[in-house]
Amino acid sequence: MNETAVPRDLQGVHNFRPVGPYRVAGGRTMQPGRIYRSGALEPMTPADRALLEHTIGLRTILDLRHPDEFVHAPEPHPLSDRVIRLSLFPERIAQEGLIAELNALYGPGPSPGRYLQYLEIGGDRIARAFELFAEDHRYPVLVHCTAGKDRTGVLIGLIMDVLGADPADIAHEYALSNGSIDRLLAYLRASGRQLEGTEEEIRARLATPPDHMAGFIELLHQRYGGAEPFFLRQGVSQRTIDAVRELLIG
Template structure:
C-alpha cells in the first residue's frame, strides 16, 4: 500500500463550496477529475495498475498538461490533497509568450473574473501555487533548435534565419515544422531530443535529486511527448534494476495521453496545423517507447548509461531510482 503522507495546513484560502458537479469526483482516486487540467495522472499508480503489482511508489511523481487554466478547486486539489511541492515546466519561451497572449485576451473578454497572478508578473498565464517551487526547463532548448536548423536545406535555412532576425519567430517555426519536424515524426524527434537536449535533461534530473522536491509534477503544453520522454527515462531507469516494471506498462502510460487529450483535440489540431504539422502530432504513435528504448540501449547502453553520459552523478541517479521504487 502507498504510504500516507501527513496532511499539511492549507496554503490557500478556503475553497468555494463544491458545486453539484463535484459529486462526480471519486474522492478515493488519486486521478479523480480536475475541472481544467487535462492528462493528469499519478505515474506510480498508472504503472502499478497496468502491471497488476505494487512496484512503484504512489503519490510522489505526477504528470499532466499545462496548468494555466486550472480552477480554484483544481488549485486546492494540487496544494491540499496532493501536497504538491514542485512543478517542472518543460515548455519553451515561445510557448510561454503565446500562453501569456491567450491569457491577456481571455482576461479582456471576462473582466469580472479576478485572476491569481504568480510572482513572475511577466508570465500572467501561470497558475499561482503558494508554497510550490517552479522550475522552467525548456526541453527543446538551443542545442535542439540548432539540430533542427542544420537539418534544413540551404534555402530554408536562410529563410528561417531571416524570419528570426526580423522577429517572425512563429513563421520561422512553421518552416522548420514543415521541412524537418513533420518528416522526422514524433519518434525521430524523441531521438533527436535525447541526443541534443542532454543539458536540459540533466537539469530536470538534478531537480529530482532533492527529497524536498517531492511530490513533483512534470508537464509541458499537452503533457504528451516532452513530458512523456522524461517520464519514460525515469521508468526505464527504474526498470534496469526492477524488471517487474514491464516495458508494456511504460508504453501504456505514454499512450494514455492520446485518450486523455481528446477533450481538447479540436484546439490541439488547430495549434498543430497552424505551425505546419499533421494529425500524427496529436497522437501517441505505436512503438514510441520501444523505439526510444532501443535508441538508448544501442547508442548509450541504457537509461542509466545515458544519464551518466550527460553529466548526471551516479549517486544522484541511484537516489532518484530509490525515490520512485517501492522497496
Template sequence: MTIDIDVLPNLRDLGGLDTYSGRRTRTGVLYRSALPAPDDTRPTAVTEWPARTVIDLRSPREFATRAHPLQSEHTAVHLVSLLTDAEVTEPSSDLRLAEIYQGILTNAGGRLADVLQIAATAPGPLLLHCAAGKDRTGVAVALLLRVAAVEPDDIIADYVSTDEHMSAVLARITRFAPELGHTHPHDRDLRGVDPGAIEIVLSHWESHPGGVLGWVQSHGATDETIQLWIERFT
C-alpha cells in the first residue's frame, strides 16, 4: 500500500453518530487526527479546513519542539496535556494500554473537563490530536462522544478505526517529527489499538455515580458546559 506522507492521517469528522436520546451528532463540529505537519495537503476527509480551534493533547516538551503548524490568526491552539513529559518518555513495553488510559482518568480528569469546556465554547470546527491520534485522543474523544450520549459500541468502533491509519502515522512521525523517536514510545503505537482498553474507560465512567456526566462534573465541569456541548454537537 502506498502512503501519501503529505496527507494528515487518521483525520475524520465525528458527525453522523446516533445517540441513545434519538439525536445524531452534527458534522462540522468535532474532528480528530494524528499530529498535523507543516505544508500538509488540504484534506478531503472534512469539509471545513483548517479547524478554528485545536486542542493539542501532547505533553509540554512534545508541544515545545516546534511551532504548531495550524496556529494562525484564524486558528487558536490550546495545549491540554493528558500525560506529563515523564509519563510520555517512560518505557511503555510493560504497560498495557488499559493501564495508560486508567492513568489518564486518575491523573488528568480535570484536564479532560477542560477539553469539554473548550469544545463547548470555542469557535468550531474543533480538532483534537496528540502525536498518533490514538491513545490520548482516543480517551478525550470518547469522553466528548459519551457526554453527547453516543452509544458505547459506536465509540469503540471509532476508536478501532484508528488502526487502519497507523502505518501512515508512524511514517509521518519519522519524517516530520524525528525527535519523537526519543520522546515518544513507538512501541505503544506499534501495538495498535486495544478495544478492551477503551471499554474499560467507558465502564469506569458508567460505574461512577451519575455516570459519565457525574464523573466529569466531579472533575470540574458544570451543568451549563455539559448542556452547551450537547446542544452544539447533537
C-alpha cells in the first residue's frame, strides 16, 4: 500500500489519520501503515469503506467505547466483522457515573491527571488492548472511541512510549485531533448528545492541547516508570512487549 494515498481524514468519519511514522528508540522509525486512529465509524461513506477495506487493507478495528455509547450509534457499520470491542472502562459501571467520578476528581474536560486515572480505572483492559498489537495477523489496526482523542489518545501514547518515541512527538500526535473539533461537534449533535455549557466551554473540553498528553506522559513516568513498567505490572509479559516493538519498529 502506498502510504501517500491515505488521506488524513475520511469523508464521513471524523479524526481519522495514520499514526506516524515517528522516530523511536535507537534512531529507528515506526513502521508506516500499521496503526490508524479515528472517531466513531458509523458515519463512514462507501468511499470511506473502500479506502479502509481495500486501500489500507484494514484487518482489525479496536473499538474502545463503553456499551452505554451504543445508544447513540445503534446501527453497525459495514466493517463490523473486523471489530474487537474492548471498553477501557468497566461495563458494570454506567458511563455517566464514570464521567461524574472523573469530573469530581479533576474537573470537566481532559487533563494529565484524568488520563492517568484511566490507568487506575481500566489498567487491565488497557493491557489487554496493548497485547493485541503483539499479534502480526491483526495489522493494519484502527483504534477508535467516540471522539478518537482521549481513550484512543492514551492507548496510542502508551504504545509510542513503549517504542521509545520522544514525548514531544507523543504530544504532537495527540494534538493533531484539534483539527477535527468542528466535525466532532457535528457528529455529537447529530447523534443526539446533549452538550452542556457555552460553545466556548464545549470547545475547550474537546480540545487536545499538547501539554495534556505531555503532562500525562510525565505523570506516567513518575508513577510507574513509563509504559513498559506499567504493562509489566498489569501482567503483560516481556515477550509480548518485545513482540510489539518488533512489529512496529522499522
